[in-house]
Amino acid sequence: MISPYRILGVSEQAADADIKQAYLQGVKDNPPDRDSARFRQIQDAYAAIKDEDCRLRHSLFHVPRVEFDALLAQAFNQQGAGGPMAVDDFLKLLSTVAIEKSLAKVTKTPT
Incomplete structure (x- = not known):
């Protein structure tokens, strides 16, 4: 699984505003009618790290997918x-x- 930070192109120390800006730019550059999978990936990444509580939850409980x-x-x-x-x-x-x-x-x- 690709890191939500990597998907949005932000560092793990990025502020809420920087993450939101990267999200908005990502959905602008990848509208759902052009690439719905990429749009969904950007939405999911933003949901995972959009604020401090979400980032903490992600860092504590994120378990990479296992084959x-x-x-x-x-x-x-x-x-x-x-x-x-x-x-x-x-x-x-x-x-x-x-x-x-x-x-x-x-x-x-x-x-």
Whole structure:
């Protein structure tokens, strides 16, 4: 996953106003009718870091996406996996899954 800071072209120390300016420039340069995927990427990046609370939440809870199929193949030593997975790596995999499930429960909105 690409960092929201990189998507917007700002540093991690950027002020709210600088982030908003980069966002506005990004949506101006990438309107949804021209490139809807890029427009959505810019919107999501801005939502993730638009203010201090969002940036803190992002820095504390952002977990990079994990290629679970590759990790499981490696864990079970399937062909092309590159050997068995070390115990520490497998424990990291399990903790990543637990974190993602916990975050999914916390971020669910009531319907």
